[in-house]
Amino acid sequence: MKQLRVLVIDDSSIMRKMIARCLKLAGVEIGELIEAGDGREALDAVRKHKLDLILSDINMPEMDGLQFLQGLKDIQAAQGTPVVMITTEGTESRVIEALSAGAKAYIRKPFTSDEVKERIMPLVENLA
């Protein structure tokens, strides 16, 4: 499998590490892991790096995950990069909002590594 450049966005550093660990357990080969603590930092990272996969929280200070998705639309290099939202805000309306804004999948916290695998692998296999 291709070594992926992955951006994980969450205001909790421990959650960023947990998500990266779950990806590895799911069988995702991470070539480079880039972390961001909010949407603004994440947009800077997207401008600097060519990414294969983005995982983002929704509730974050400064710029939240839905605002990040809006900002991402203006970055040509990021078009086509799959974004997966991982959040405690798992209501149907939030899911629809995120998917309408461009997210490819949605994972609700608390999650298991099996759930991460189920949602991420179809997106990752398309990249290989």
Added chain:
Amino acid sequence: MMLIQTAKREPRVPAHPSWRGLMEQSACEVFSRMIGTEVTPISEVVVPDIGDVIAMVGMAGALCAVFRVRCSSEAALSIAAKMLGGESDPEHIPDAVGEVCNMVAGNFKAKIDGLAGGCMLSTPTVVIGHHEKVYSPASTEHLFAMVDYDGKPVWLGLEIST
């Protein structure tokens, strides 16, 4: 003419005695799925003087409340280590307990009609130390629960502004 637009006010959802069980269930699910440890509810809830790590998440909308998780430093360090797959560092304590509080609060509100989409969560705040006092200007209703995490109590509190 000037138009003043106000935020839509969600109808208030009144507290229910079943919420204590839902708090326990929410904690059980978070610990099982995210930390890989089964916790069990403790039926007798003691005064919350059980530890020095306190995480708080504000809830606003259909429920105005503060959700709190409290435990000892020892329990918090163990939780952080399990979240990171074995790595143990006291620096991770605030982040770990804050995130647990956020997930338990989010999981709790997702179980209640009218709260799932009608109530927003703040980002967590974590206080470390004994003898803290929390004052609320609004009249408050309290719900408490406790779970046993590897022989260490973890206290859950919901303080509702009425």
